[in-house]
Amino acid sequence: MSVELALDVAFRAALVALTLGFLEQLAVFERAFGFRGPFSPAIAAVFGRAGARSEGFSSALRYVVAGGAMAGIAGAVAGPSSTVGPLAALVALCCLALTKLRRVTASDGAEQMAVLTLFAACVALVPGPNAVTATLAVWFIAAQAVLSNATAGIAKALSETWRAGEAVLLVMGSESHGHPGLARVLAANPGLGRALTRSVVLFECAFPLILIAPPQLALLLLLAGVTFHVGCAITMGLNAFLFAFPGTYLCVAYVAQTVSPFW
Template identity: 30%
Template sequence: MSIQLEILSLTRLICGVCSIVYALEKLLYKKPTHDLLSWEVLQLRHPIFIKIPIFNQLCAEKGIKIVTIVFLIGSIISIVTDIELLLILCYFMMSMCLLIFSARSAYGMDGSDQVIFIIATCLFFIYLHNTVIIRHIAFTFITLQLLFSYFISGYAKLTAKVWRNGEALVGIMGNDIYGNENVYTLLSQNIKISQVLSWVVFGWEALFFICIFCNQHVFICFIIVGFLFHLTNAIVMGLNTFFLAFVACYFPLIHCYLLVHSDAVFSFQVLGYQVFIV
């Protein structure tokens, strides 16, 4: 198997696992049927689409569960099959489901939704015409999206005073949705620790794009820090899909690193796959 196909297999695997976790979280999360974020209220944002019966039905409470189950089935099939026609149908179906989720959500797509959508759409185009050049284009697009997302996030934090002085991180740890009581207590009592962690986070994010031009040791360090960063967020804040979605992007990043550094030589093993950069 070529390096490019190994990277494709790993990207597909992690994307599939991430999508399964995403679907299960949506199915298991219980929220009030009638509240300010119910479809009865949210549909008012879509005066054109709600006139289409099928769209309105899919976004209603029962319909969105069916869409989520379809998304879950597509995610599972995308992992277990190698039949390209099935993979094309799975990734098309997953992308469409994500668009429906976005329309149904009061906030549109969040970061992990967007990353899953980008990867699923790129995989759809890859299997629609599975050639070396299409894989090059798709992997490069995913990598550019990854680098831009990190840079924009890091730059936005850098320009915000509440991030530079550590207050933002304390506030995040203290909220009801993504917070962690133990971490909040630690950081609120030691603002200097919060400030140092904040600078590490947005400094790493803003500078992440340089990894593509660095030697292999610096490149690997950036990847390891990224893996640990998202893993920590998953453990502390419950951002499981963020962890898996961004890790899935690291494999196309490796592919682009290979293109930039034709003389790079190193290898590592992930989930039984031996990945070589040569």
């Protein structure tokens, strides 16, 4: 596992996650960013983003979102080792920052992980490639991936609902992130719901062990992570997570290879 490969995959996956978001926002732009939508100038002004209320900003915003999508595609195709890639990522990050002047709410974990990944890549690769800074970026991305899983795992382990094994059934029964078919199956098989809930807690809590585990166990945990995110995308509609989080896994594997006594 090389630094270049780990950073390449994380960089492209983060840009795919961001680009997907830009394209989805473009698809609902009229409704969501118009004056009747949740990202209207009036709502931005409530949250103190008065500048985002100006007419000039409103008319430019669609092009900003489109520009973010185009920069994301260009960066994902070019990759981090090219001259274009990191600059395109910078443009995509700037477009996202401008978009968020109006979209005060509706940020999610996938967007945050993609931003952190691209931030690290840009800090490391602009103005030009550097082996030491690239390695630092890979360590940073891996650390965020481990932190995210550890935090989520500990928070769930401290929650009575998660410990009781009820959480997956509750989430699947919800309108926002649920899946009626799976909710019915889980309601009919409470043992399956409990097993799924506890396996999520166990997986997230065990994730940091990748750093000191033998390669086979580390690989198993990373595969479990990919399966988990595929499952979340299919059942919960968390589509951007599918790219933003598994995209960091080679960085985690690189760090594990460096620090684990078993590799």
